[in-house]
Amino acid sequence: MKIRAAVLEEFGQPLVVQEVDIAPPKAGEVLVKLKACGVCHTDLYTASGADPSGYAPCVLGHEGAGVVEEIGAGVTSLAVGDHVVTLFSPECGECVNCRSGKTNICTAIREQQGQGYMPDGTSRLSRDGQKLRHFMGTSTFAEYTVMPEIALAKINKEANLESVCLLACGATTGIAAALWKADVEAGSSVAVFGAGMVGLGAVAGAKLKGAERIFVVDPSAERLELAKRWGATDLIQPKDGNAVEAILEATGGLGADYTFEATGLVSVMGQAVEAARLGWGLCTVLGVAGRGEKLEIIPRYLITGRTVQGGSFGGAKGRTHVPQLVEMYMRGELDLDGFVSHRIRLDEVNKGFDLMHAQDGIRSVITF
Numbered sequence: 001m002k003i004r005a006a007v008l009e010e011f012g013q014p015l016v017v018q019e020v021d022i023a024p025p026k027a028g029e030v031l032v033k034l035k036a037c038g039v040c041h042t043d044l045y046t047a048s049g050a051d052p053s054g055y056a057p058c059v060l061g062h063e064g065a066g067v068v069e070e071i072g073a074g075v076t077s078l079a080v081g082d083h084v085v086t087l088f089s090p091e092c093g094e095c096v097n098c099r100s101g102k103t104n105i106c107t108a109i110r111e112q113q114g115q116g117y118m119p120d121g122t123s124r125l126s127r128d129g130q131k132l133r134h135f136m137g138t139s140t141f142a143e144y145t146v147m148p149e150i151a152l153a154k155i156n157k158e159a160n161l162e163s164v165c166l167l168a169c170g171a172t173t174g175i176a177a178a179l180w181k182a183d184v185e186a187g188s189s190v191a192v193f194g195a196g197m198v199g200l201g202a203v204a205g206a207k208l209k210g211a212e213r214i215f216v217v218d219p220s221a222e223r224l225e226l227a228k229r230w231g232a233t234d235l236i237q238p239k240d241g242n243a244v245e246a247i248l249e250a251t252g253g254l255g256a257d258y259t260f261e262a263t264g265l266v267s268v269m270g271q272a273v274e275a276a277r278l279g280w281g282l283c284t285v286l287g288v289a290g291r292g293e294k295l296e297i298i299p300r301y302l303i304t305g306r307t308v309q310g311g312s313f314g315g316a317k318g319r320t321h322v323p324q325l326v327e328m329y330m331r332g333e334l335d336l337d338g339f340v341s342h343r344i345r346l347d348e349v350n351k352g353f354d355l356m357h358a359q360d361g362i363r364s365v366i367t368f
């Protein structure tokens, strides 16, 4: 089948929206008609060539939501017409990691996915007979995608796909980190570093759990103002790039019960550790740092009771947690609509990158 897709042809160059071929789903795979897809920083990072594990040509995109169009042999948990959110982080439920109950890092298809292929080691995407690789197992900057069944979360059909597509990556990362990974306690104090979508998701999650004070740290006054919408109570524009002192001062010199880092900057990760409370402060690192960068922690911070953890996708198990978050959205508990700042067409995908560079808005969503 011929579809339109945004192809990363060459690193550092704009994506090229063009017609490509997509093969039908094989066993255990599903063809999804995309309805919406967020433009995430990871797409931009890979397109720029900065990601050392990146490859081209491939079809980018990983924050998608759509409708099941066709299922391959042996697919039992999804049917034609089901609404789904795509998962770059699958949940097979059977591998050692899935069965452990201790992690969301499923190993079932990790190796092939990392190289841009379906679990059987081949690609469903091509152009003029020449193979194109998949990206993050998702390739959702396209009218259709073929994905493994275990990498699709079945969700409520009533949900607005233009908003819940954000649960495919950024929004879930922040929200799940606060709800489940850190399991924020009611009445506690929380400090969130970075007011992009991941950080704002953590704010929303902390608010849902009943946090009493939610500090948000960001250099942009505009973004800080926005953070109030999700529950920020204290806005901090860091002096000389450091917010630790301001947080300590506001918490009687102790620090926040929970801190979340959502910037990808190791210097900020260090601040998130130092701003966590003496005795029991829990620091959750969510940003992806550059290759080779190191986080330095003075051991005294650990000895005196602080814990540091991290979580890809906020520690969320996609097929379990994403449908739950969709229900919270449907009940009006999660404001996902507010994250969508721009709606663009697939042909305008590079504009989505430009808006991100300019820090204009929170999220651009491609609608199909």
Ligand SMILES: [Zn+2]
Binding pocket: 040, 041, 042, 043, 062, 063, 169, 170
């Ligand atoms: Zn992402």
Ligand SMILES: [Zn+2]
Binding pocket: 090, 091, 092, 093, 094, 095, 096, 097, 098, 099, 105, 106, 107, 108
């Ligand atoms: Zn698994």
